[in-house]
Amino acid sequence: MKLQEIKNIDISGKKVFIRCDFNVPVDEYQNITDDRRIKSALNTIRYCIDNDCAIIIASHFGRPKNGYEEKYSLKPVAKRLHTLLKTDIKLAPNVICDETIQMAKELACGEIMLLENMRFEPGETKNDPELSQTLASLADIYINDAFGVSHRAHASVEGVAQHFDAEHKAAGFLLASEIKFFYHIIENPKRPFVSIVGGSKVSGKLEALHNLITKVDKIIIGGGMAFTFLKAMGYDVGKSLVEDELIPDALNIMEKAKSLGVKLYLPVDVIAAETFDAEAFAKPTTVQEIPKGWMGLDIGPASATLFAQALEDAHTILWNGPMGVYEMDKFAKGSFKISHAVANSYATTVVGGGDTADLVRRTGDEEEMTFISTGGGASLELIEGKILPGVKALIIEE
Numbered sequence: 001m002k003l004q005e006i007k008n009i010d011i012s013g014k015k016v017f018i019r020c021d022f023n024v025p026v027d028e029y030q031n032i033t034d035d036r037r038i039k040s041a042l043n044t045i046r047y048c049i050d051n052d053c054a055i056i057i058a059s060h061f062g063r064p065k066n067g068y069e070e071k072y073s074l075k076p077v078a079k080r081l082h083t084l085l086k087t088d089i090k091l092a093p094n095v096i097c098d099e100t101i102q103m104a105k106e107l108a109c110g111e112i113m114l115l116e117n118m119r120f121e122p123g124e125t126k127n128d129p130e131l132s133q134t135l136a137s138l139a140d141i142y143i144n145d146a147f148g149v150s151h152r153a154h155a156s157v158e159g160v161a162q163h164f165d166a167e168h169k170a171a172g173f174l175l176a177s178e179i180k181f182f183y184h185i186i187e188n189p190k191r192p193f194v195s196i197v198g199g200s201k202v203s204g205k206l207e208a209l210h211n212l213i214t215k216v217d218k219i220i221i222g223g224g225m226a227f228t229f230l231k232a233m234g235y236d237v238g239k240s241l242v243e244d245e246l247i248p249d250a251l252n253i254m255e256k257a258k259s260l261g262v263k264l265y266l267p268v269d270v271i272a273a274e275t276f277d278a279e280a281f282a283k284p285t286t287v288q289e290i291p292k293g294w295m296g297l298d299i300g301p302a303s304a305t306l307f308a309q310a311l312e313d314a315h316t317i318l319w320n321g322p323m324g325v326y327e328m329d330k331f332a333k334g335s336f337k338i339s340h341a342v343a344n345s346y347a348t349t350v351v352g353g354g355d356t357a358d359l360v361r362r363t364g365d366e367e368e369m370t371f372i373s374t375g376g377g378a379s380l381e382l383i384e385g386k387i388l389p390g391v392k393a394l395i396i397e398e
């Protein structure tokens, strides 16, 4: 799969519509608490500035229900963009109205205009053809740099792209690198390719597990989801998180791994606790000896050593999902140890999923990872082997 990329089309002096993902977290006073999503779009915006473009930027923000709501206005984003780019940002009064259309028409080269929250328009999430058409009419070029929302067929993500030919639409730098690291690494990895999958439940990552098992050399399963596998193997896992209805799937995945020669690793010990509580009485125990009624909330020290050893010869590591309830200090050690092991490896290391990205920031290993994805749901869909609608519109070679 080859994507049309911004650097390969002529944007010089043109009016460019860039779909970004500025869905940033804010506190109760509307202060942005983490502006990483804005910062990761700057490469594309600066490239357009350097190419003398007139720039129209669109994004969604939160989940407004009925049109314009002050609480979901992109005002804080416009302010932060201004601070980061040190240039004036013209915030449109709404998404599409006469005034916005006029502003877009009059926008000169080097100027930046930000449309209001795309989700103020009910047609956005419905991929409304009329809205797509109007958005497209604002610009000469369409750039998608909103990886975090590219798994949604929305008007400003998918519909709008249909109105531009291959020379007038492309992926921005962020989207292109997300695809490079997720899609291409899964399809064409340097081997041994090891995937670490964790998090709470099997159900959330079932499709990802089924797809990964056919691609990897080794798979390491930790977190809450490991207990469905351990129960399927006949262990008594007490009150640990188990999805009984998925035991046949767990057996099927283990069977598939065996027949494909994929080495599948499960925890051999856990940190078991009496209750789901940061102050709970807890102790390490082998998976054979989890006390009756207790629950496993982290992998134990022997599992962390085992998993780290399995990672030693990896050339590619893909990690999605923590090894335990890392939000509570008592149950964070396993995830921390795996984070350090991944960071210290010589492999290409790709981290996906909001929790895992948060985790590697807490462990201080962020800089050591090759790539950390900005999109949770979108990266999971890539691991599931899906072609995202927002990406499909930009493919120039299958």
Ligand code: AMP
Binding pocket: 198, 199, 200, 201, 204, 222, 223, 224, 225, 241, 296, 297, 298, 320, 321, 322, 323, 324, 325, 326, 327, 353, 355
């Ligand atoms: P997910 O969204 O599926 O990636 O799951 C992430 C969540 O899984 C985190 O909030 C962890 O606290 C939780 N988690 C990880 N291990 C366990 C476990 N053994 N039991 C319960 N929850 C867990």
